[in-house]
Amino acid sequence: MKHAMNTQKTYQNIIAFFLCLSVLSVSKAAAQEPSHFFDIPIEELSSMAITTVSKREEKIMESPSAVYTLTAEQIKYSGAKKLTDIFRMVPGVDVVDINAYYTGVQARGFAFFPKYARQSLVLIDGRTVYSPQINTTFWDQVPVFLENIERIEVIRGPNAALYGANAFNSVINIITMNPEKTRGVFFSAAAGNREAAWTTARIGGKSGNLCFRATAGYQETEGFGGTRNWFRKPQATLRADYRIDSSSMLSFHSGYAGGDREMGPDDDPEVTSYFLLAKYEKRLNSENLFQIQYYHDYRNSAFTFGHDDKLRTDDVEIQFNRNSETYDLVCGAGYRIDRVRHGFLSGENYLAYAAKGPRNLNSETRYNHILKTFVNLTWHISNRLHVSAALMMEDNRFVKELMFSPKGSIVYLPGQNHSLRFSISRAYRTPSFIEESAFFTVPFSQAPGYIGQKGNSSLSPERIVAFELGYRGIFLNNRMTISTEIFYHDINNLIIYDDDGTSIFEYKNARNNTVKGIELSFSLKAAHWWDLRFHYTYQEGSDDLLDGYIIEQKAGLINRFYLPKGLVLNTQLFYVDQFHFEAEPFTPESTVHDYTRLDIRLSRTFLSDHLEIAVIGQNLLDTRHQEYPEALGAAEATRTYFLELRYTFGN
Amino acid sequence: MAKTTHRYPKRNTKKPGRFRITVYTAVFLTTIFCSAVSAGPNDDRALKIKAAYIYNIINFVEWPDPNIHKNDSITIYILGKSPFDNLFEPVMGRTIKGKKLVIKNIDSPETIKPGSLVFICRSEKNRLESIIHTLKQKAVLTLSDIQDFTRRGGMICVPEKDERIKLLINVGNIKRENIIISSKLLELATLTD
Numbered sequence: 026m027k028h029a030m031n032t033q034k035t036y037q038n039i040i041a042f043f044l045c046l047s048v049l050s051v052s053k054a055a056a057q058e059p060s061h062f063f064d065i066p067i068e069e070l071s072s073m074a075i076t077t078v079s080k081r082e083e084k085i086m087e088s089p090s091a092v093y094t095l096t097a098e099q100i101k102y103s104g105a106k107k108l109t110d111i112f113r114m115v116p117g118v119d120v121v122d123i124n125a126y127y128t129g130v131q132a133r134g135f136a137f138f139p140k141y142a143r144q145s146l147v148l149i150d151g152r153t154v155y156s157p158q159i160n161t162t163f164w165d166q167v168p169v170f171l172e173n174i175e176r177i178e179v180i181r182g183p184n185a186a187l188y189g190a191n192a193f194n195s196v197i198n199i200i201t202m203n204p205e206k207t208r209g210v211f212f213s214a215a216a217g218n219r220e221a222a223w224t225t226a227r228i229g230g231k232s233g234n235l236c237f238r239a240t241a242g243y244q245e246t247e248g249f250g251g252t253r254n255w256f257r258k259p260q261a262t263l264r265a266d267y268r269i270d271s272s273s274m275l276s277f278h279s280g281y282a283g284g285d286r287e288m289g290p291d292d293d294p295e296v297t298s299y300f301l302l303a304k305y306e307k308r309l310n311s312e313n314l315f316q317i318q319y320y321h322d323y324r325n326s327a328f329t330f331g332h333d334d335k336l337r338t339d340d341v342e343i344q345f346n347r348n349s350e351t352y353d354l355v356c357g358a359g360y361r362i363d364r365v366r367h368g369f370l371s372g373e374n375y376l377a378y379a380a381k382g383p384r385n386l387n388s389e390t391r392y393n394h395i396l397k398t399f400v401n402l403t404w405h406i407s408n409r410l411h412v413s414a415a416l417m418m419e420d421n422r423f424v425k426e427l428m429f430s431p432k433g434s435i436v437y438l439p440g441q442n443h444s445l446r447f448s449i450s451r452a453y454r455t456p457s458f459i460e461e462s463a464f465f466t467v468p469f470s471q472a473p474g475y476i477g478q479k480g481n482s483s484l485s486p487e488r489i490v491a492f493e494l495g496y497r498g499i500f501l502n503n504r505m506t507i508s509t510e511i512f513y514h515d516i517n518n519l520i521i522y523d524d525d526g527t528s529i530f531e532y533k534n535a536r537n538n539t540v541k542g543i544e545l546s547f548s549l550k551a552a553h554w555w556d557l558r559f560h561y562t563y564q565e566g567s568d569d570l571l572d573g574y575i576i577e578q579k580a581g582l583i584n585r586f587y588l589p590k591g592l593v594l595n596t597q598l599f600y601v602d603q604f605h606f607e608a609e610p611f612t613p614e615s616t617v618h619d620y621t622r623l624d625i626r627l628s629r630t631f632l633s634d635h636l637e638i639a640v641i642g643q644n645l646l647d648t649r650h651q652e653y654p655e656a657l658g659a660a661e662a663t664r665t666y667f668l669e670l671r672y673t674f675g676n
Numbered sequence: 677m678a679k680t681t682h683r684y685p686k687r688n689t690k691k692p693g694r695f696r697i698t699v700y701t702a703v704f705l706t707t708i709f710c711s712a713v714s715a716g717p718n719d720d721r722a723l724k725i726k727a728a729y730i731y732n733i734i735n736f737v738e739w740p741d742p743n744i745h746k747n748d749s750i751t752i753y754i755l756g757k758s759p760f761d762n763l764f765e766p767v768m769g770r771t772i773k774g775k776k777l778v779i780k781n782i783d784s785p786e787t788i789k790p791g792s793l794v795f796i797c798r799s800e801k802n803r804l805e806s807i808i809h810t811l812k813q814k815a816v817l818t819l820s821d822i823q824d825f826t827r828r829g830g831m832i833c834v835p836e837k838d839e840r841i842k843l844l845i846n847v848g849n850i851k852r853e854n855i856i857i858s859s860k861l862l863e864l865a866t867l868t869d
Contacts, residue, residue, distance in 0.1 A: 062724045063767050067732040068864055070725050071843055205837075311723065348721060 062350065064408065066441070068503060086444045087411050089403075089434030090184060091117070091495055091510045091544065095177040097202070102585055102595040104626030104641035106215060106223050106244075106667065108171060109164050113599050113622070114583060115179045116508075116546035116560030118195070119576050122652045124660035125248030125256040126165035126286050129653075132181040132195035133514060133564065134540040135574045136604060137653060144193035144454055144487075146184075150201055150278055151342075152302055152320050155191055157363045157393065158336060160457040163326055166298045168260045168280030170240050172213060172225050172671075175202040181544070182512060183491045185430035185452030186415035187355070189397050193454045193489055194514075201278075204229055204238040204266050209675030215641070217667035221246040237265040248287070249660030250649045255287035272308040277301075294327035294384070314346040332368030332383050356400040363393045365458045368465065375466040375475035383467075391462055396420040411436040419453075423461045424486050428453050442499040450493075453486040460484060460520055460532045469528065478522065479531040487534075490515045504550040514540045519571075538568040540575065558583040573605030590629065597624040606654050615654035621646050622662075628669075635674055641667040725841040726834050727763050730795055730819055733832065734772050736861035739791040739815050740854035749776040753788050755807065756797030785810040796820040796830070804828050815853050826868045831855075833868075844868050 065073075085092060093115045105111045109128040112118045119136035121129040129142030136142065141161035147154050154167050178198040185192045207229040215223040225242035241261040248254035262280035269275060279301045285293040302320035309315055322338040344357035368386035378386060401415035417430040434448035461484060466477030495510040518534040542564025549557045561580040566572040579601045586594045599622045608614040623646045628639035644650075644664045653659035730752060750772060754760060764779045771777070785807045788794055794816055800807060801822050808829035811818060818831045825833035826846035831853075833844040845865040850857055 062728050063731050065728055067729070067736070067861070070728055070732070071840060071864060073721075073725055073840065 086438060086497055086499075087436055089411070089413055089432075089436050089446055089448050091181040091493065091508075091512075093117075093179045093181070093508075093546070095179070097175055100171055100174055100177075102593065102626060102628075103583075103597060104595065104624055104639065104643065104667070104669075105171065106217075106221070106641075107164075108167070108169065110624075110643075111171075111177070112179065112197070114558070114581060114597065116581070117181050117510075117542075117544040117562045118179060119579070119601075122249070122662050123658070124252065124254035125246055126254065126258075128164055129161070130164070130197065132179070133512060133542065134194050134516070134538075134566070135571070136576045137574075143457070144191070145195045145197060146188055146192040147197045147199070148188070149199040150302065151304070151318055152278075152300065152322070153340070154322075156324070156326070156336060157338075157455075158326075158334060158365050158367050158458045160191065160454065160460075163296075163324070165256065165258060165286070166282055166296050166324055166326055168262050168282040168298065168300070169199065169201070170225050170227070170242060170260070170262065172211065172227065173201045173207065173238070173240055173262065175200050175206070181510070182448070182493050182514075183430075183450045183452035183489050184432070186417045186432035186450060187399065187401055189359075189395075189399070189417055190419055190421060190428060190430070190453045190455045190486065193452050193487070201264065202238075204236040204264055205231070207238045208236070209673065211671075211673050213669065213671040215667045215669040217246075217641075217665055219247040219663065219665060221665065221667065223667070223669075234268040235265060236268075237263070239263050244284075250663045251655065251661040252658065253287045253289055254660050255285075255293065257284040257286075259283050274306045276304045276306070278304075296324075296326050298322070298324040298326075312347055312349050314348075316342075316344045316346070318342050318344075327384060333366060333371075333385065333387055334368065335366045337364045338362070351405055353403045353405075354401070356398075358398045359396075361395040361397075363395075363458075364390050365393075366390050367458060369459050369463045369478060370465075370480075372464045373466075375468045375477070378465070378467045386465065391458060393422050393458065394420075395422070409438045421455050421486075423456050423482075423484075424453070425483075428455075428486065444497045446493075446495045446497075448493050449491070451488065451490050453488055454520075455486045456481075456484040456520060456532070463532070466529070473528055476528045477530070479529050481532045484520060484532060485518045485534050487519055488517045501549075505547070507545075507547045509546070510544045512540075512542055512544075516540065536568060536571060538566050538571050540564055540566045554587040556585040570607060573607060576602050576604045578602040591631075591634075592627065592629045595626045595628075598622070599624075601652075606657070612654075612656050615656045617651055617654060620650045620652070635672060637669075637671040639667075639669040639671070641669060643667075722836055722841060723759055723763060726821060727760055729834050729841065729843065730793065731764070731767055731772075731777075733817075733819070733861065734777075734793060736858040737793075737817055738856040738858075739817075740856070747775065747791070749778045751778045751780055751789065751792040753792060753794040754779065754781045754797065755785060755788075755794050755800060756783070757799035758797055788814065788816055790814045790816065793817045793819065796822065796825075798822055804830070813853070815855055817850070817853075817855055832865075842866060 095111060095114060099114060100111050103111055103114060109120055109130050112120050112130050118130060118132045121137045129137040131142040131145040134144065141159060143160040147162045149167065149169055155162050180196040182195065183193055184196045188196050207227060208231055209229060211227040213225045222245045225240065227238060227240040229238040244258045246256050248256050260280065260282040265277045267275045281299045283295065283297045285295050287293040300320055300322045302318065304316065304318040307315045319341045324336045326334045338361065340359065340361040342357060342359035344355065347354040366388045368383055368388065370388035370391055371386040373386045397417060397419040399417040401413065403411055403413035405411050413434050415432045419428045421428065430452050432448060432450035434446060436444055436446040438444045459480060461480045461482055463478040463480040466475040468474065469476040492513045493510055497506065497508045499506050516538045519536040519538060520532055521535045522530040522532050523535060542562060544562045546560035551557050559582050563578050564575060565577055566575045582598045584596045588594060601620055603616055603619040605616050606614060622644055624643045625645060626639055626641045628637055630637045644662055649661035649663045651659060652662055734750060758781050767777060768779055769776060788811060796804065796807060796818060798821065804822060805828060808818065819834065820830055821834050823835060826844050829849060831846055831849045834841050835844065843865040845862060846868050848869065
């Protein structure tokens with residue numbers, strides 16, 4: 026009874042808080058003259074977005090988070106063919122390749138613990154592609170073309186206050202180009218060693234108020250060395266934007282990705298994923314924007330652990346944005362339902378497993394409902410001082426309590442070219458379907474003849490409280506930027522599995538950890554023909570056992586030279602420190618050694634820039650290296666070469 | 677082989693209660709309501725960027741007529757149906773290049789004084805050529821967000837493209853009026869014929 030009253034009091038306090046917030050914002054709006062827009066330097070005006078798909082838009086200097094934006098140009102010149110390779114350019118981000126199709130991408134803390142990168146949230150045009158079955162992102166199953174990406178915002182540190190649970194260590198926000206920008210015909214083809222073939226064809230057009238783009242492509246490679254990991258991926262995406270009138274727009278996105286993923290001899294399961302997304306945007310008046318978005322997502326990732334694995338998601342979200350001179354507001358609410366079938370949830374025992382085989386362990390469909398509401402308010406107290414407060418409330422069926430993920434930040438600009446920021450935030454990673462509900466056993470050679478996994482319905486979500494201090498500066502007449510962050514992450518209730526001396530492993534909230542680190546990045550336009558970027562990260566954890574899983578140091582040096590005769594040379598050098606895996610039941614301990622990777626792309630344009638021919642070399646410094654323990658089934662990253670052709674016409 | 681009969685353990689937590697949902701709704705409606713109540717003047721982001729361009733461009737332009745230097749004010753004319761409402765209010769009366777800034781909304785190009793800047797609104801799309809003709813040899817810097825503005829005799833266009841406001845400059849049209857434009861501005865712009 027007392028508990029109930031306390032809860033009620035908390036709710037009342039929350040409502041009171043929001044009321045105060047809103048009243049304050051109204052009075053603040055009336056009190057201040059809008060003027061700071063006129064004081065923005067003219068060179069920044071052309072790069073400012075009128076609108077954006079991100080939850081909030083800020084000029085990078087005023088951003089309360091450690092945001093790094095990858096542009097279409099950076100993506101192209103990097104020579105990356107795999108989407109995940111481009112994240113090597115981002116300061117503070119760990120990219121761990123397991124094989125040709127499976128990669129972990131995460132920032133701050135564990136690169137890949139214990140079996141997958143589970144603390145980073147990935148969105149494409151506002152659609153989450155994070156998988157709730159085991160909480161990770163299967164990058165290879167996402168229908169997306171590098172050539173259609175406008176930019177990627179990588180936000181390091183928790184951002185659950187805006188994006189919801191699982192925006193734990195970082196958020197990767199991929200934004201594809203407006204179809205206006207991709208009118209005409211585009212074709213690219215790349216062929217390389219290890220039987221690699223990468224092709225993309227795109228057509229875009231406009232008819233009246235309708236602007237559309239259709240893209241199709243095929244990727245194939247024999248994959249990495251060491252184990253069998255042949256990868257084939259046909260994919261297609263469609264986007265159509267219909268402008269209803271000058272203030273409202275309807276967008277429709279859809280996509281398909283498929284193909285097979287080789288896991289061993291005579292074992293190459295098919296994966297299928299498709300999605301449909303519809304979004305309606307209405308500018309209510311000049312300052313206020315209303316959006317409603319719905320998507321349906323289907324993924325059959327049969328290759329995950331070699332088990333039947335199907336996910337169907339329906340997600341609807343409404344969002345209201347208000348950008349005024351004195352304050353910005355984003356608020357919204359969303360509902361999501363996930364339906365999962367997975368062999369791990371089947372409840373089948375080892376005898377049934379032996380009789381049917383792993384792919385035929387059909388489970389009942391299990392559900393999760395997630396309901397969320399969020400509000401984010403930023404006051405522009407003056408041109409120099411911006412204060413924001415954000416709160417996400419979520420109700421997830423796997424978590425007993427309502428989850429509150431707040432974030433508070435202060436951004437201070439002592440001069441036009443310098444900004445200092447401090448933020449405190451809290452976020453959660455919710456238990457996955459498997460962590461919550463797994464129940465199965467498989468035959469095993471040692472007594473008692475089987476091993477299995479058991480979910481735990483009383484798990485608490487993993488929780489992080491993060492403190493971050495950051496600085497950004499612009500120097501040398503906009504030719505140099507420097508950015509640095511110090512962070513301290515306090516992580517509780519880490520979910521790991523424990524065998525308890527039996528052969529059934531049960532998931533438990535077993536460990537706490539703190540991770541602290543420093544990130545440094547800098548970019549310089551050294552000459553009109555020379556761009557240079559550099560980044561370095563150092564981080565360490567407090568838990569002796571878990572510290573080994575953290576990649577302590579990494580660095581990147583990226584040079585781009587614009588040479589005569591339309592030649593462009595891009596070189597990327599990355600250093601990644603070693604990390605360590607402790608012995609686990611049935612896997613020995615192992616160390617992944619540090620490595621240095623060099624990627625080069627040399628290109629030249631012809632036919633008044635319609636045609637571009639490029640030579641690409643990746644991993645040039647060694648023939649092969651491990652990025653994840655061989656004992657856990659990882660292949661070796663190999664040296665690869667590509668010859669690439671890109672043709673654009675009628676833009 | 678009998679089917680495994682293991683029942684998955686039931687959760688002991690409650691479904692989201694009515695009270696919880698009420699709280700959600702209340703919070704959301706409150707925020708929406710408060711935002712709607714505090715809805716402000718018409719100055720969306722695209723317009724703000726355009727206004728900022730208009731205002732800032734003055735710093736990068738030198739007018740030829742010596743008489744202009746005698747004036748103690750510099751005028752931005754907004755010709756036609758202005759989308760800006762009171763967006764320029766904060767800079768009205770500000771001093772720019774040692775002169776007082778005046779913003780005037782006008783309907784006819786005849787009233788435009790030499791050595792000033794005019795923003796031609798989209799409402800004037802159909803009579804653009806005649807406006808440009810009227811302004812000939814008056815050393816008036818012309819700006820607009822009308823498509824093809826620079827091709828139809830205009831000097832600086834600030835169109836919306838790819839969710840951004842671009843800066844297009846027709847150097848020939850500017851030179852014809854003997855207006856000098858700084859190279860810094862030209863570096864930022866896309867030059868057109």
